[in-house]
Amino acid sequence: MSVRKAAMILYRCCWIAFVALVLVSVFTDPLVPYGLTFVPAAVALTIGLLVSRRSRAGLAKARPAVEVGPPVTGRWTALNSPADKVPSHGTHSYGQTYAIDIVAEPEEGNRPAFRRLWPVVRPNRDFPAFGAPLLAVADGTVVHASDGQRDHLSRNSGPALAYLMLIEASVRDMAGAGRIVGNHLVLDLGDSTYAVYAHVRRGSLQVRAGDAVREGQQLARCGNSGNSTEPHVHFQLMDxxxxxxxxxxxxTWRGIGVPADGEVFTADEAVSSG
Known part of the structure; x- marks a missing residue:
């Protein structure tokens, strides 16, 4: 086990210990002085800072951009793009330094807009990205494929987003990376390069670990599992x-580049040679 892996396990254990101690202190006679309940949280924060600093140090040796095909077809809009800031999602954790989110908008205005109050949540079928095919961005081998987690309702309102940010995201983070990215695929593209597709639709996998895939081959469908505000594709490359x-x-996506936040782009349909 690597030092980084051990640190992440200890990080989650410390947060779980902190929550457990706080709950015990609230509902029963405290097992330890109240002030000491925050020790695990302090340890977790320290570990998180050290891991983040080590990740930032690695940016000095960042590899050149790898050109791959787009993971979708049709008309999409980019969000949280590395074209605008790095790390694109505000963290280097889980290999997300250059990750991107994209939402489907086949026609302008047919994707539900964010609402301050109502409706609090929406069903996934209201979003055109839900069920969109996910395509292999290059020839490769499936390293991981999971689609057992549920597709939850949207979090694209003020109250729902607050719940996601203040409660749900923390719980998922304590549970591990798999709960953050939800159902997901990892492809080995060779040369120590791995492609990740997150928030995959439950039950939509068409491949399994060990399968060889060809660029343009359909792998699964877009969903809304994990730490997600609405059905969208989260894509990243990692080492x-x-x-x-x-x-x-x-x-960089062949023929597209790296779309900036809010940029609308159209990905042409690729033909699988598999």
Missing amino acids: HPDLDVARGIPF
């Missing part, structure tokens, strides 16, 4: 198949 130890790798 290791384990999200806990991976570092991000820059990417």
Whole structure:
């Protein structure tokens, strides 16, 4: 086990210990002085800072952008793009340094807009990205494939987003990377480069670990599992198949580049040779 992997396990254990101690202190006679309940949280924060600093140090040796095909077809809009800031999602954790989110908008205005109050949540079928095919961005081998987690309702309102940010995301983070990215695929593209597709639709996998795939081959469908506000595709490249130890790798989509936040782009349909 690598030092980074061990650190991430200890990080989660400390947060779980903190929550447990706080709950015990609230509902029963405290087992330890109240002030000491925050020791595990302090340890977790320290570990998180050290891991983040080590990830930032790795950026000095960042690899050149890897050109791959787009993971979707049709008309999409980019969000949280590395074209605008790095790390694109505000963290280097889970290999997300150069990750990107994209939402489907086949026609302008047909994707539900964010609402301050109502409706609090929406069903996934209201979003055109839900069920969209996910395509292999290059020839490769499936390293991981999972689609057992549920697709939850949207979090694209003020109250729902607050719940996601203040409660749900923390719980998922304590549970591990798999609960953050939800159902997901990891492809080995060779040369220590791995592609990740997150928030995959439950039950939509068409491949399994060990399968060889060809560029343009359909792998699964877009869903809304894991730490997600609405059905969308989260895509990233990284240097290791384990999200806990991976570092991000820059990417560029053939014929598209790296779309900036809010940029609308159209991906042409690729033909699988598999």
